Amino acid sequence: MSTLMAALMTTFTPSSRVGQIVADKPAASRTFHRYGIDFCCGGGQELGTVCSKKGINVDEVLSTLASDLAGQPTGTRWKDASSPALIGHILTAFHEPLREELPRLHGMLSKVHRVHGHVDQERFDRLLTLFSSLKEDLEAHMLEEEEVLFPAMMQRNTSLSTEELASFENEHEAAGDALREIRTLTDNFVAPDYACNTWKALWDGLKEFESMMHEHVHLENNVLFARFGHF
Numbered sequence: 001m002s003t004l005m006a007a008l009m010t011t012f013t014p015s016s017r018v019g020q021i022v023a024d025k026p027a028a029s030r031t032f033h034r035y036g037i038d039f040c041c042g043g044g045q046e047l048g049t050v051c052s053k054k055g056i057n058v059d060e061v062l063s064t065l066a067s068d069l070a071g072q073p074t075g076t077r078w079k080d081a082s083s084p085a086l087i088g089h090i091l092t093a094f095h096e097p098l099r100e101e102l103p104r105l106h107g108m109l110s111k112v113h114r115v116h117g118h119v120d121q122e123r124f125d126r127l128l129t130l131f132s133s134l135k136e137d138l139e140a141h142m143l144e145e146e147e148v149l150f151p152a153m154m155q156r157n158t159s160l161s162t163e164e165l166a167s168f169e170n171e172h173e174a175a176g177d178a179l180r181e182i183r184t185l186t187d188n189f190v191a192p193d194y195a196c197n198t199w200k201a202l203w204d205g206l207k208e209f210e211s212m213m214h215e216h217v218h219l220e221n222n223v224l225f226a227r228f229g230h231f
């Protein structure tokens with residue numbers, strides 16, 4: 001084992017919180033994605049606890065994490081940025097693209113539902129209902145962050161009350177639940193061989209959407225909200 005790997009392995013332990021690992025080393029999100037470890041909504045949990053719940057060996061995860069991080073650029077540590085800079089990044093990297101991506105995916109899903117829904121009607125009906133309500137909820141959620149929460153954070157350097165953050169965190173949880181169900185409904189985003197190009201592009205788009213949402217919610221819950229009294 002190289003000295004760097006040894007140093008990284010000692011940095012994180014089974015009692016490190018998964019959200020804080022990604023806040024310290026943003027590239028760790030890729031490793032956690034591979035193991036299916038939720039670092040955004042479940043970010044407050046200790047790595048050892050998450051691994052034992054999932055039946056994964058925590059030492060293996062720590063070792064993989066060390067080798068992944070040793071071979072990659074660390075990524076921007078938004079933990080070190082000012083709150084206005086972090087909020088600006090959240091708006092340009094997530095809110096603005098999501099405002100385009102949500103209607104685009106919804107349009108593709110409506111088309112695939114209409115043309116191919118008969119292949120598995122119950123599943124496609126559920127997917128369309130679920131995504132439609134997630135789209136509506138997220139659009140309202142982002143607007144409230146932009147009009148209420150972020151301005152409050154920009155104006156005040158002190159903690160916000162638990163109640164002020166709770167509704168946003170609950171909405172993140174609900175989005176996380178919907179994303180997990182979408183993953184199940186799409187067979188982990190693997191389209192059948194006979195799927196048309198729109199169907200395949202839709203599954204790819206939903207996979208990217210999931211990844212974008214994980215980063216988005218992680219930065220809000222574990223980095224931004226953490227500064228204002230979360231955890």
Ligand SMILES: [Fe+2]
Pocket residue numbers: 090094095142145216220
């Ligand atoms: Fe947001």
Ligand SMILES: [Fe+2]
Pocket residue numbers: 141145168172217220
């Ligand atoms: Fe949010």
